[in-house]
Amino acid sequence: MTAATTTLSAPRRRAAAARRGGALLGLLAWGCGVLFFLPFAWMVLTSLHSESAAATNPPSVGAGLTLQGYREFFGAGTGVSPWPPLINSLTASVASTLLVLLLSIPAAYALSIRPVRKWTDVMFFFLSTKMLPAVAGLLPIYLIAQNAGMLDDIWLLVILYTAMNLPIAVWMMRSFLAEVPRELLEAASIDGAGLLTTLARIVAPVAMPGIAATALISFIFSWNELLFARVLTGVVAGTAPVFLTGFVTSQGLFLAKVCAAAVCISVPVLVAGFAAQDKLVQGLSLGAVK
């Protein structure tokens, strides 16, 4: 009788221990999450403080909140408006993303649905272009832009960002398009649909989440890019990250304003990224993670 009780309770005891361990690991995960989130939270909190409350030691967590930093970022009193750089960033990111989609969908379609010979070689070529460090092409691009009179022109960045993101986009799109069922395509071609009709009516709807992920990543990379934007633009076409680096030298009492600027410029990417977390993973690993 007693022997039976112990054999029964041993697994139960183990299960209880596992539950406790699980709860502990859950707490640990929470701790890590909070730790990683802390710098960002600190940035948001600082941006909502007055300049004098932001720059204190020890930190003043409980100080009253104000939108002063944001008002100053948007040019109140200082005369420097962030709108032109924000609009430049938006133009460069959206236009290059649209171009990337326009070019990568047919290319990926050709590589995935109607395999050309040696398609893996073509894919490797696409990827290899991404591995060439950006700095290695910086100078010739600068000189070409100078000769073409395109320095400080936002459309130069549109072209460059399109070229930069295209290889990744083709890679991602290929793996997404490969999931479109062949039967659908065959049915379409029997019904006499041309390439464009097939793309628009059949491929696009099925591959929509993949297209969205590709667009998102292209948008994020363009929005975040700093090196080319810094070298190739100036007063007129400067993008938001370039504008942000203008704060590098600002010291002392501008902390709240700097944080407000950093928050504002990060918001589009944060919103897009939070909304599409799962797709982001698939995209970032070049669609190889399935």
Place this chain on the structure above:
Amino acid sequence: MIVVTQLPFVGTLVISFMRWNALEPDDRGFGGLANYKAAFEDPALRSSIKTTVLLTAAVVLVSLLLGLVLALLLDRRFRGRGIVRTMLITPFLVVPAASALLWKHAIYNASYGLLNGTLTWLWSLFGSTRAPQPDWLSTTPLLAVEASLIWQWTPFMMLILLAGLQSRPMDVVEAARVDGASTWQVFRYLTFPHLRRYLELAALLGSIYVVQNFDAVFTLTSGGLGTANLPYTVYQTFYQGHDYGQASAEGVLVVICTILLATFALRTVSSLFREESL
């Protein structure tokens, strides 16, 4: 495609053999290997190669390890998992220039940054007013840059590894458990082999991006105190020194370093491909 992505590099290659300084427009011509010789003899460049290697290795390895731990933690079911995942992704989504500014001013700053502020607060708990107040960016510049980059790249590693974990065939794990395998055995003989290619993929993609890092170095230290990596050095030679020939030679060196990395990367990706087409 080819024109925009490859031609500039050919241009760089050509210019790297020329005497060409924008400040001396009359003296332009074929310089042979002079730029490469100058580049190799330049102690600043040699130190920036070392910095690039140290920075990339440290950031990729540490963030990969942290990413693995976090991915394993998040693979379990617990209350609020979605919230924790969202919090963990945040650093990767903050615009790099903004996150560099955040670390420089709001965290590392010696007189009002969060780090020293916390030290002051901790010390004051014990009634001391003499908390250590190090100037992080000048005492440990490279470590400071690395910490901010690790913060930024750990979520990326975690995301890829988490996707790897969740694509693991669970029936095999269940079977192993029934057979009495311990948690460590399941990890060592089932999870880890499955994760290996995801680990490689994450490391390689991470390296490609971290090698090229410009934002953090530019913003945090402006390349000072031994933190100038190769991209920053090229930028400086070209943008501030206006020595086009020299900058191009340095650019070519960056490419050679990256090609070594990329060959390795392509081999890994090609093994992924083979599995996919099976």
